[in-house]
Amino acid sequence: MEAILDVETEYKQKPRFKFSLVDASFLLFVVILIVFGIYSTVAWMRDSGRLPLSQFVLEGNLEYVHNSDVQSALSRIQPFGTFMTQDVTQLQHAVEDLPWVASAAIRKQWPNTIKVFVIEHQPAAIWNGTALLNDSGQIFNADPGYLHEKDQDIVKLYGPEAKSEDVLRTWRELKPQFEGLGLEITSVVLNDRLAWQIILDNGIRLELGKDALNERIKRFVDLYRHMNEKVQQISYIDLRYDTGAAVGWLSDEHRHRE
Structure with missing residues (x-):
């Protein structure tokens, strides 16, 4: 005997998805929660009172570049960012503007330190x-x-x-x-x-x-x-x-x- 598939009957038997007011409210709540979380995280990252870059370490075989020179160069960056927001390239350019600096490499060290490695010009x-x-x-x-x-x-x-x-x-x-x-x-x-x-x-x-x-x-x-x-x-x-x-x-x- 041949089996006859009743397509119409099976279709009628499948449960249909119903998007209720409760579902919509829950979805809206989730979206609001995500947006609030992102906003709070960004605000926390930008808060100068949290994770401030308050220390720096100067490294390199140096004769003419001193801590005070680097500190002065970095202090001219306004506004100064936090550990999360401060652009390292901006720090590098500020240090490389010093007359005796041939090149500088900058990295941030958790939670509040800037490490500055400097190569000096050699006077010829x-x-x-x-x-x-x-x-x-x-x-x-x-x-x-x-x-x-x-x-x-x-x-x-x-x-x-x-x-x-x-x-x-x-x-x-x-x-x-x-x-x-x-x-x-x-x-x-x-x-x-x-x-x-x-x-x-x-x-x-x-x-x-x-x-x-x-x-x-x-x-x-x-x-x-x-x-x-x-x-x-x-x-x-x-x-x-x-x-x-x-x-x-x-x-x-x-x-x-x-």
């Missing part, structure tokens, strides 16, 4: 008398007057702002050639016309011009080796010629004052 040269260059030739606006004793004898470099890396690189390339003569470069100048000038630790000024820099330095080295005691009488040497050089001598009066 004094730049234009008022700023400093780091090892990469980047300018940072720290005051050269506050250099520690071990850094006070670093070379003085001068030039257009966009040429800081070139000037530092040129000094590094030329330095060994002068050391071979027992001389130190105290200053390198690249003027607005992009002509080079070098001042040595014995007071001699070299005028080198814009072109054939290495060839002119070699010419100076050869000349200097043949001058013997006369070098003490030299004021400047002008090497801006295709061959040879013009030597300026200290006057008798100047030598007496010296």
Whole structure:
């Protein structure tokens, strides 16, 4: 025998879902409860009296950046958030604005601490008398007057702002050639016309011009080796010629004052 399925009968037997006023009220209550919970949580997170960031720890191999510098930088952030709400990137930017800070990494430590790890600029040269260059030739606006004793004898470099890396690189390339003569470069100048000038630790000024820099330095080295005691009488040497050089001598009066 074939079984006949009574579709209409089975359909009538299925219970139908009825959405009553009680169900609607309960659903509304749940929604209100969720919204209130979210609002309360956000308000709690934003409450400056709860989980305030009240301490910081400064870390790193530091010589020029001090706790007071970092504290002052962070205090300028207004309004200051809580542990939950304060943006770490904002803290990082505030610390990296300090003159001696090359980079900073910030993290929050539960429940109220900011950990600040700082890498300092390493001073390679004094730049234009008022700023400093780091090892990469980047300018940072720290005051050269506050250099520690071990850094006070670093070379003085001068030039257009966009040429800081070139000037530092040129000094590094030329330095060994002068050391071979027992001389130190105290200053390198690249003027607005992009002509080079070098001042040595014995007071001699070299005028080198814009072109054939290495060839002119070699010419100076050869000349200097043949001058013997006369070098003490030299004021400047002008090497801006295709061959040879013009030597300026200290006057008798100047030598007496010296």
